[in-house]
Amino acid sequence: MNRRIFGVKIFEIVALISTYIVLSIGYHVTLWFNRTSDYRLYSDLLNIESWFNNEGLQYVIMFVATSVVWIVIFKIFRHWKLWQRLLLHFLGLPFFIFCSWKVFYLICESIGYWHMNGPGQVWDIYIPTLIYLIQFSLIHAYEYYIINQRKIQNEVELTNAALKSELSAIKAQLNPHFLYNVFNTINASVPKEMEETREMIAELSDLFRYQLKASREDFVTLEEELDFVKKYLKLEQRRFEDRLKINIDVSDDLLTRKIPPMILQPLVENSVKHGISPLVEGGIIDIIIKEKEDTLIFEINDTGVGIANKEHIFELGVGLGNTQKRLQKMYNSTLTFSDNVPTGLKVYFEL
Template sequence: MSAKKEKHIPLSRNEILWIALFYFVFAFLYHITIKFNGYGRDVSLFDHLLNPVNFVRTSGLHYFLFFLASIPIWYLVFVKLRTWSMRNRILMTLGCLPVFVLSTQQVYYVITEYLEWGHLGGTGQVWDIYIPALFYLIQFGILYAYEHYKENQRKLIIEGELRQAALQSELAAIKAQLNPHFLYNVFNTINASVPAENEQTRAMIAQLSDLFRYQLQASQTDLVPLRDELEFVRKYLDLEKARFEDRLKINIEVAESLMDEQVPPMLLQPLVENSVKHGLSSLIEGGSIHIYIFKEEGKLRFEISDTGIGISDKAAAFDKGIGLKNTRIRLAKRYQSTLELLDNSPRGLTIRFAL
């Protein structure tokens, strides 16, 4: 869930109309009930039902007070306390019931006495407690049921979107496997067509083909031996050396005992590529890349250092390209590890992390 506070969605026009209809229906039914219980015996049923003054006197005012008293309670339990558990919100709603009943009853009595409309008296006043309480429970019961319905609809929409996203991810993964496989075969075809005397070109095409083959294999597994990952990085750097020639120096320092350690595939190459592309490529004299992997306190630790131009704004570096950003996300999600960017001495950048 987002760290931002969830905003309440305002009521739609249709929801407001349904609320108005709900109150009108209940008020009108109460209006009919009052007539059949002897109110206005001297007035015919037809005239009684269609007389707006009678409607306001018998039920309209009372239900309008219900509406006004319901607004702050609705706002409290459905907006302000929305993050509370359903149990606690229902308890709060029940706790507001006496306030709702007594406040609407007393205000109704004051207004009707002032207007000399009259109201129930004696033991009959119990109906001005029972009916508001019953209406209150029905009203908020419907509101909670409607909220539950909307929440289920929202979940169904989210589940549909997640299924669609999963399908798209699955298709993207299939394409990610097909593309390297296709290119791998194409490189082999090109390599076979290159004349034997162009041995260096044939070797570079073969290395590039191996890179795509490793990428294809990496897309089908979660972990690979460190030996395979380093071999992939070496072939990538060999191709870069063909461009940089003597301007690029490479040093890989890893104990033989660590070569069978399991690591995520395609973990080091984006970091090494970052050093070449952003650290060394702009330097006429070139530079060096040093990869140091060792084990300490039960963790496999990595340091990739270069003698390039370095990075002044290290926080912003994760927003400039996908290599550092994606590697940081992979490490955080799988190992709860942090990707550190440090200044190298005397110049350049050092990247550190641990598995």
């Protein structure tokens, strides 16, 4: 069952409630054996009202206290490190015991229910403590299991994607030198007077060479990726002439950082194709890369026509969709889209 209530799987809620029902019934049976010497009196044992008036109410309170602690540790502070969240149990355990002991006694006394007295109260401290430690140990173990399963699934998907890329690389390597030789032959046949054309052919050859490298390697330097993007944009500027302007803002000390290959080009291509191209006057593309706390922050902004319905932005082409999947699987990151000022589109992501 994958259906959820407030982000929690239904079967997880049912499992926790069932656990408390079983524990309370077991406690009820234990107390019944110790209260009466006549085991033939099963009416009290099977009396649901008697069960709730005593042990059942206490376990309902413990269930509510558990839910509060769980929300705090596993929802509100879920982004904290594990050791930090474990320290929160030093507050959660006293809160849980207070609810299952003092709050339970207060409610019992106000409505006339029975509760432990005298030295017997120690059981209403010991048993809740034991339940708290066991249940949250199991919950943390279950959380680790879920995270590990997701990690394994992501690794499998990345492996499959790598295999597909490897197959593509194998296909591309059937005779890659043939392609380069063709470019060189064409380049050599172009008259020296057409130097601009010769440069364009050489740049196009470099683009193919980088794409082949990207199919073989998992990471490249930021400098290599930017060189590829610059060559691509330089070819586009030959087509758009003065209609396309490019600004790249990146610190030199970030150029050696490793990033996945071909992570910027689909985003830049989207800005050119869907943002700038429809405008007669053209526009500007800004590529901004910064670092914050060892995290690379990427912004690709354009002054194009923009996109009104950003929910369907991935329908523009497979490039954006593939980039989104790679970011999610490799970095648990995502592409964020917003409106540029005064016009255009902003794309933001982190590595």
